[in-house]
Amino acid sequence: MKLIIQIPCYNEAETLEVALNDLPTHIDGIDEIEYLIINDGSRDNTVEVAKRWGVDHIVNFKQNQGLAKGFIAGLDGCLRCGADIIVNTDADDQYKGADIEKIVRPILNGEADMVIGARPIDETEHFSYIKKKLQHLGSWSVRRASNTNVPDAPSGFRAFSREAAMKLNVVNDYTYTLETIVQAGRENIPMMSVPIRTNAELRPSRLFKSMWGYVKKSILTILRAYVMYKPLKAFTLISLPFIFIGMGIGIRFLYYVSVGRSGGHIQSLILGCTLIIIGFLIFVIGILADTIASNRRILQDVQFHVKSIEYGREPRMEAPLFTEEREVLKRIK
Known part of the structure; x- marks a missing residue:
C-alpha cells in the first residue's frame, strides 16, 4: 500500500521545508510513503528546497496555472507513480502533518474513498470574524449543492483513494475544493470528514486578494458545479x-x-x-x-x-461480477 503526499507550491521556498518536516514518515497499514510537489511556476527556489529536502517527485509548470490545475496535475502524477492513497496538503504548514494518519484511516478501513479534514474554524485565531462566518456559509451552500454533510468545504487537507482520484475532474480555474465535493456528492463517491488541527499562520492566504473576490468566485464555482451535475x-x-x-x-x-x-x-x-x-x-x-x-x-x-x-492497475471491485456467466463460458470452452 503506497501513500503519496502531494503539495501544490507557488513561491513557497520560505515555508515548504517547515511543511515537509511536519509530514509523517510511517503510518500503520502503509508500506511506502512518498512525497510530491507541484511547482506551479514558482519564481523563487522552491524546487531547490524540495530537492534538497529529498522530495521523491516534482511536477513542473513553466508558468503559474492556478490551484485547480495544479491539484489535478498532482493527482495525475501520483497515480502514475503508483499511489494507492493520495493526500493533498498545503505548503504553508496550515495543517498538522500528524493528522494525515487520521484522514487516511477511513480509506484504509474501507469506510470512504474521499476524506476531508474539518478544521476548527471557530477556534482558529488568525481567521477574522467575517471569514469564519463566510466559511460556514460557503460550507452550508456546498452541502446543499452536493447533498452531503461536509462541515468544512474549503478545506484543502484531503485524502483520496486511487479509484476516487481517477474519477475526479475540475473544470474551473479557481479552486478544486468546492467543485470536487459537489462532484463526489452527485456521483455517489463515498465521502466523509474527520476533525483535524491547524498550525499557526506562517503567511497570509494567496487564494484571494479580497473577501469580496473570494465570495464572488466561490458562489460562481458552486453554481457552475451544481448546474453541471443537476x-x-x-x-x-x-x-x-x-x-x-x-x-x-x-x-x-x-x-x-x-x-x-x-x-x-x-x-x-x-x-x-x-x-x-x-x-x-x-x-x-x-x-x-x-x-x-x-x-x-x-x-x-x-x-x-x-x-x-x-496507470497499469484495474480498479478494485466490491465483489466478482457476472460469476455465473464466466462459469458458463469456461464450460463452453
Missing part, C-alpha cells in the same frame, strides 16, 4: 418564475375578458405570453443540458477505465 433541476427552477408570472398575467387578462373589460390590456397579454415563452425555452435548454450531462457521465466512465489501463 442541469435539468437548475434550469427548471430558473424557468418556473417566468412561467408562473406569465400565467398570472394571462389569467388576469382572461378575467378582464370575462367581465368585458379587455380593452387596454393587450400589452399585459403580450408580456404574459413573452414570459411563458421565455420560461419554456429555459426549460428546453435544461432538457438539452441534461442530455449533455448524460453524455458527460458516459465520457467520465470511459475516462476512468482509460486511466485504469494507462
